[in-house]
Amino acid sequence: xxxxxxxxxxxxxxxxxxxxxxxxxxxxxxxxxxxxxxxxxxxxxxxxxxxxxxxxxxxxxxxxxxxxxxxxxxxxxxxxxxxxxxxxxxxxxxxxxxxxxxxxxxxxxxxxxxx
Numbered sequence: 616x617x618x619x620x621x622x623x624x625x626x627x628x629x630x631x632x633x634x635x636x637x638x639x640x641x642x643x644x645x646x647x648x649x650x651x652x653x654x655x656x657x658x659x660x661x662x663x664x665x666x667x668x669x670x671x672x673x674x675x676x677x678x679x680x681x682x683x684x685x686x687x688x689x690x691x692x693x694x695x696x697x698x699x700x701x702x703x704x705x706x707x708x709x710x711x712x713x714x715x716x717x718x719x720x721x722x723x724x725x726x727x728x729x730x
Contacts, residue, residue, distance in 0.1 A: 619644040619729060621720075622654065622710040630709040633720035637711070640730055644711070653703035656696050662710060663696075665717035670695035673719070674705050681705060 619637065621644045624630045637644050647654075654662070663670060670692045674681065680702040686695065699705050709720040711729045720726045 617642075617713045617730070620647055620712045621645070621726075622647050622649040622706065622708060622712070624648070624650055624708045627708050629721055629723050632723035633709045633711060633726040636723055636726050637730070640727065642730060649703050649706060649708070649710075653700060654706070656700050659696050659699055659706075662712060662717050665712065665715070666719065670699070673707050673710075674699065675707050678702075678705050 619642050621630070621634055621637070623634060623646045625648065634644065634646070659670070659673070663673060666672070671688050671690070674686070674695060680698070684698050684702070686698055707719050707721065709723075709726070711718050711720055711726045713729050716729060718725045718728050
């Protein structure tokens with residue numbers, strides 16, 4: 616079976632649901648509680664390349680930190696990535712990652728595409 620990592624927030628219902636779906640289908644993902652162990656800029660860049668999306672697509676725009684940091688849709692990529700490293704609460708959750716692809720688990724059923 617493919618090695619799967621999930622950037623997980625146990626307090627998030629979508630993250631818990633995505634994890635449960637993966638486990639129900641036999642996956643045993645590695646949990647990374649990204650709020651406690653934030654990803655590096657290079658890890659975020661790697662996930663963005665796997666997702667095939669710009670950094671803004673990985674950001675939770677409703678978070679207070681988004682407004683406090685004066686971030687916007689047209690903020691440069693490097694600045695958005697730095698903000699996610701410094702303020703991991705900004706990272707959309709959950710992110711499910713395999714060696715060759717990644718998916719944002721919103722809705723949680725998206726997690727199934729990684730299997």
